[in-house]
Amino acid sequence: xxxxxxxxxxxxxxxxxxxxxxxxxxxxxxxxxxxxxxxxxxxxxxxxxxxxxxxxxxxxxxxxxxxxxxxxxxxxxxxxxxxxxxxxxxxxxxxxxxxxxxxxxxxxxxxxxxxxxxxxxxxxxxxxxxxxxxxxxxxxxxxxxxxxxxxxxxxxxxxxxxxxxxxxxxxxxxxxxxxxxxxxxxxxxxxxxxxxxxxxxxxxxxxxxxxxxxxxxxxxxxxxxxxxxxxxxxxxxxxxxxxxxxxxxxxxxxxxxxxxxxxxxxxxxxxxxxxxxxxxxxxxxxxxxxxxxxxxxx
Amino acid sequence: xxxxxxxxxxxxxxxxxxxxxxxxxxxxxxxxxxxxxxxxxxxxxxxxxxxxxxxxxxxxxxxxxxxxxxxxxxxxxxxxxxxxxxxxxxxxxxxxxxxxxxxxxxxxxxxxxxxxxxxxxxxxxxxxxxxxxxxxxxxxxxxxxxxxxxxxxxxxxxxxxxxxxxxxxxxxxxxxxxxxxx
Numbered sequence: 001x002x003x004x005x006x007x008x009x010x011x012x013x014x015x016x017x018x019x020x021x022x023x024x025x026x027x028x029x030x031x032x033x034x035x036x037x038x039x040x041x042x043x044x045x046x047x048x049x050x051x052x053x054x055x056x057x058x059x060x061x062x063x064x065x066x067x068x069x070x071x072x073x074x075x076x077x078x079x080x081x082x083x084x085x086x087x088x089x090x091x092x093x094x095x096x097x098x099x100x101x102x103x104x105x106x107x108x109x110x111x112x113x114x115x116x117x118x119x120x121x122x123x124x125x126x127x128x129x130x131x132x133x134x135x136x137x138x139x140x141x142x143x144x145x146x147x148x149x150x151x152x153x154x155x156x157x158x159x160x161x162x163x164x165x166x167x168x169x170x171x172x173x174x175x176x177x178x179x180x181x182x183x184x185x186x187x188x189x190x191x192x193x194x195x196x197x198x199x200x201x202x203x204x205x206x207x208x209x210x211x212x213x214x215x216x217x218x219x220x221x222x223x224x225x226x227x228x229x230x231x232x233x234x235x236x237x238x239x240x241x242x243x244x245x246x247x248x249x250x251x252x253x254x255x256x257x258x259x260x261x262x263x264x265x266x267x268x269x270x271x272x273x274x275x276x277x278x279x280x281x282x283x284x285x286x287x288x289x290x291x292x293x294x295x296x297x298x
Numbered sequence: 299x300x301x302x303x304x305x306x307x308x309x310x311x312x313x314x315x316x317x318x319x320x321x322x323x324x325x326x327x328x329x330x331x332x333x334x335x336x337x338x339x340x341x342x343x344x345x346x347x348x349x350x351x352x353x354x355x356x357x358x359x360x361x362x363x364x365x366x367x368x369x370x371x372x373x374x375x376x377x378x379x380x381x382x383x384x385x386x387x388x389x390x391x392x393x394x395x396x397x398x399x400x401x402x403x404x405x406x407x408x409x410x411x412x413x414x415x416x417x418x419x420x421x422x423x424x425x426x427x428x429x430x431x432x433x434x435x436x437x438x439x440x441x442x443x444x445x446x447x448x449x450x451x452x453x454x455x456x457x458x459x460x461x462x463x464x465x466x467x468x469x470x471x472x473x474x475x476x477x478x479x480x
Contacts, residue, residue, distance in 0.1 A: 027400055028397075030372050034375070034396075036390070038388055038389070039390070040390070062340055063341075137340070141343050141344075142350040143386040144437045149339070190438060266346060267344045
């Protein structure tokens with residue numbers, strides 16, 4: 001047992017008493033200053049993003065160096081848990097690979113058929129070109145907000161709002177950009193909301209982040225809930241921003257007004273991500289630009 | 299002539315002859331170690347849920363409890379500001395919370411001037427619980443999702459004694475006599 005020492009208790013020493021009092025006043029002023037900034041940033045969330053992006057630009061090289069060693073690893077706890085489940089996981093994966101091979105063959109066949117039908121209809125493949133390819137270098141792993149950092153910024157042509165995708169699906173969208181790094185609002189953040197539809201039909205829903213690594217799907221039309229566990233959801237393209245048909249999540253549990261869904265592109269297992277341009281529905285674009293004055297039919 | 303034992307003029311902090319402590323190391327190490335704790339988001343761990351403990355706050359708590367009087371009471375402002383730059387919380391919440399934590403510990407210390415391991419751990423656990431809950435609420439998470447912070451909270455409380463020991467080691471390193479006096 002240790003006492004905190006004689007200097008901590010000022011006693012009747014007037015100067016020491018004043019010192020302790022000044023300490024409280026300064027700490028109180030600090031708290032007050034924090035409360036003021038907090039109020040400003042809750043009312044206007046983007047007020048301090050410039051300051052943050054400056055700090056991010058300074059710290060990002062360190063994060064990038066660390067990310068280079070991360071390739072393929074899962075998140076912190078999964079990596080530890082992986083050792084205990086290696087045997088059973090292996091057997092399970094082998095079974096899944098068998099099934100996947102058959103599915104792959106089926107998909108190949110469908111791909112050919114789709115290409116043939118598209119050629120028949122005269123629809124061109126509109127492959128969106130990524131604005132930049134960047135490394136996912138960090139995330140706010142101790143805050144409830146789910147924000148990631150990527151290693152590309154304004155210099156690479158990134159703008160807030162651009163969708164961020166990985167080969168396995170949608171990751172999130174750009175929140176703010178620095179010169180060399182950007183903050184990404186991940187899909188699991190509580191403020192992220194993406195319009196989605198069931199891949200097999202046009203059951204539309206909103207996918208909201210639940211901060212614990214899963215998404216809540218809310219159906220747009222109320223009535224009988226048609227979702228079954230295992231249904232895959234893709235972006236619908238409604239509202240712009242995200243182009244249609246990017247894989248988002250697979251339903252896991254059915255709720256009253258939708259489902260709880262598992263994210264398809266686990267950011268923990270993602271190394272490189274693609275930043276795509278902001279998508280606008282072609283019709284909307286046509287409306288915006290107005291009729292072409294040189295059009296001979298006008 | 300009788301020779302002295304080679305370690306006769308040494309103590310755990312190095313030779314007592316011709317050496318002095320470095321003020322840069324003695325005062326800089328606590329600050330640098332707490333600031334490094336706030337840089338957790340740049341670790342190569344991409345988590346889809348909050349998992350890692352708030353290392354910045356834990357380092358601050360550990361220094362404050364292991365070595366009272368070393369950090370000034372206004373230290374919550376600079377440490378909180380730096381934490382805000384990287385944490386993803388609404389800007390200002392770190393400054394507010396860190397300052398309040400330092401005031402709270404000061405008041406607890408007046409109430410219980412005799413410290414021991416269990417009291418320190420209990421203090422830290424209480425502070426971490428309140429901090430994580432309030433931080434979650436400030437970030438705009440709905441009330442029903444507060445259970446999201448439970449794994450993180452348990453990990454923080456279990457890890458706190460480890461961080462304390464780490465800080466105690468830093469404290470010995472801090473007082474090493476590294477400066478040569480001519």
